[in-house]
Amino acid sequence: MNDAGDRTRAGLAYGGLAAALFAALAMALALGAVRLSPAEALAALFSGAGTEPSTAAVIVRLRFARACLAAAVGASLAASGAVFQGLFRNPLADPYVIGSSGGAAFGAVLAIAMGTGAGAMGFSRIGLAAFAGGLGSTLVVYLVAGATRLRSDASSLLLAGTALGSLFSALVSIVLALKDKDLHQAWFWLLGGFSGRGLPELAAAAPAMLAGFIAALASSRSLDLLSVGDEEATSLGMRPVLTRFVVGGFAALSVSAAVALSGAIGFVGLVSPHLARRLVGPRHVRLIPAAALSGAILLVVADTVARTVFAPVEMPVGAMTALIGAPFFIYKIARRGLEGTR
Amino acid sequence: MIPAPSLPEADPCLAPKPLIEARGLCAGYGERVVVGSSTFSAGAGKLLVVLGPNGCGKTTILKTCMGLIPALSGVALLGGNAVASMKPRARARVAAWVPQIAEAAWSYRARDIIAQGRYAIRGTFAPFDETDAMAIDDAIDAMDAGTLADRRFSSLSGGEARRVMIARALAQETPLLVLDEPAAHLDPGRQMELMELLSSLARSGKAVAVSVHDVNAARRFADLALLVGRDGSSVFGSPDEILTHENLENAYDTNFIHGDHATYGKFVLPVSRKQRKAD
Numbered sequence: 001m002n003d004a005g006d007r008t009r010a011g012l013a014y015g016g017l018a019a020a021l022f023a024a025l026a027m028a029l030a031l032g033a034v035r036l037s038p039a040e041a042l043a044a045l046f047s048g049a050g051t052e053p054s055t056a057a058v059i060v061r062l063r064f065a066r067a068c069l070a071a072a073v074g075a076s077l078a079a080s081g082a083v084f085q086g087l088f089r090n091p092l093a094d095p096y097v098i099g100s101s102g103g104a105a106f107g108a109v110l111a112i113a114m115g116t117g118a119g120a121m122g123f124s125r126i127g128l129a130a131f132a133g134g135l136g137s138t139l140v141v142y143l144v145a146g147a148t149r150l151r152s153d154a155s156s157l158l159l160a161g162t163a164l165g166s167l168f169s170a171l172v173s174i175v176l177a178l179k180d181k182d183l184h185q186a187w188f189w190l191l192g193g194f195s196g197r198g199l200p201e202l203a204a205a206a207p208a209m210l211a212g213f214i215a216a217l218a219s220s221r222s223l224d225l226l227s228v229g230d231e232e233a234t235s236l237g238m239r240p241v242l243t244r245f246v247v248g249g250f251a252a253l254s255v256s257a258a259v260a261l262s263g264a265i266g267f268v269g270l271v272s273p274h275l276a277r278r279l280v281g282p283r284h285v286r287l288i289p290a291a292a293l294s295g296a297i298l299l300v301v302a303d304t305v306a307r308t309v310f311a312p313v314e315m316p317v318g319a320m321t322a323l324i325g326a327p328f329f330i331y332k333i334a335r336r337g338l339e340g341t342r
Numbered sequence: 343m344i345p346a347p348s349l350p351e352a353d354p355c356l357a358p359k360p361l362i363e364a365r366g367l368c369a370g371y372g373e374r375v376v377v378g379s380s381t382f383s384a385g386a387g388k389l390l391v392v393l394g395p396n397g398c399g400k401t402t403i404l405k406t407c408m409g410l411i412p413a414l415s416g417v418a419l420l421g422g423n424a425v426a427s428m429k430p431r432a433r434a435r436v437a438a439w440v441p442q443i444a445e446a447a448w449s450y451r452a453r454d455i456i457a458q459g460r461y462a463i464r465g466t467f468a469p470f471d472e473t474d475a476m477a478i479d480d481a482i483d484a485m486d487a488g489t490l491a492d493r494r495f496s497s498l499s500g501g502e503a504r505r506v507m508i509a510r511a512l513a514q515e516t517p518l519l520v521l522d523e524p525a526a527h528l529d530p531g532r533q534m535e536l537m538e539l540l541s542s543l544a545r546s547g548k549a550v551a552v553s554v555h556d557v558n559a560a561r562r563f564a565d566l567a568l569l570v571g572r573d574g575s576s577v578f579g580s581p582d583e584i585l586t587h588e589n590l591e592n593a594y595d596t597n598f599i600h601g602d603h604a605t606y607g608k609f610v611l612p613v614s615r616k617q618r619k620a621d
Contacts, residue, residue, distance in 0.1 A: 003453060003492065089447040222466055225458055227447040231410050235441075236514075237434030237462035282448035 013279035017293040024300040028067035065198040070303040071296035076209040076258040078295020080251040081269030086223035094270040095255040098161035099137035101264035102168030107133020113179040127260040134256030191316030192263030205257040212254020219247040220284035267321045359422035360385045361518040361549040366416035369406035376402045382578040389544040391560040392553040394570030400553040434462035438511035440521040444503045452506045453491040459513030481512035500527045521552040
């Protein structure tokens, strides 16, 4: 297949992904304790603002807010996953490789243990603490990697991130052991989910998530160059270390905002880039939007399943992403191999 | 056709500045000096070969000249500027680097890899236009890589991948090309083709610096030679004055037969390994 063929194929893939996202959103609006047909749900969503809203319209608007949240978080995690895989030339990298999830979890658990209070800037107190923890841990990883003799090559950043992640899980365990009455709330936060969050929280997180996405797209040529390794990329005229810091920093910002919204939802940021790479190829300018769409679809579906399958008990969405995503991913790999890792 | 590189205006008061130059350059890693105090230079239109036994530091010295590893002492210059004070973009506009080992993560097509050469010109954000597309196509044509362009880079053989890497360097449109053992793993025919290509690039006005193992090809095609010894010492000059009986024997610890063929000209053949001198 040639260049023009690639373009056609990417166009088809985008069309398919957009259609799938629309279908997933319609399903998310229709399914729940009050079951509607997708057409009724869409009609209720777009019913006139002036008229007294029906019960169905109220329900659908709540579901819509939640689906938007899931889509935004999924897109943000998946785009960041693609960025980190590119920055580290590593198919196992996910949005949390440089410590964002560990730091966010520690921040959130600390906030839970110290009692809830008023939030700020549209975030809950827990959300704010998670955001600060996520960004703070990235900063620590950067400082550690920058101070070592290895400087900031990909491996020392990865190692520092992994080590800091373990450190934060230890701290989380210690806090929970000391304040075991908060265990249940903390546990649910750590698994990730969207219950009780709506459009105001999304609006608060959106600027950071958007900034991360734009930075990811803008850096796509640099990410392509990094595929040949730091030394060669330098000879081609770029600065790999600086790029890794700046682009990784924006991605960490976006991830921290997503985690502040919904907790550290796993798997979606790891697999979406791989699925997208199979659809549109490895060039980041095509890969990043396709990964974002795949992540949005995966998380909207996972959240719908999480709140409907065992209703009225709600499952943690983090468990659902893996439950749905893992078999699908393994099936895809088993069929054709992990495209693009070699 | 390979577009002629735009060279800096010649200063009438001075000889044209060499595109690649080392003045008392010591190259190595950290405490370990690999090549000690080496001095050489090559200007536009010259083919410089770097010769020496395995592990003598040919790659190290070329990388140091490219600014990819810092010099231990002495100065490396690209286009007349000290490489240490140049930004990567500025270096990449003077010199294109063809590494020995070529591998890329993910399943990029060869054309995507060749397009990377345009980063030096376009930078991170500016979109590619027709000049970029033309430079890429010309580079593909020059390397006869048309059938490779749409293949996955990771699926290419060693020789094919190297052609793609040289095409990327040509797409960079620099006045200087630096290649690290490009002839490794090539069959004799492809080796000859490569040397003819490098020589024609030099004739077209580029400076070419290349590390090789083939002493005969070096003598036949090169304008300048740098011979690096196992102890890190080096001698620089025209191939005829550098690739002498004594120099070769010392550098490679090997006895050579020197001959003169009616068609080929002067040549050497290794005949026996010498007992290594104690270090």
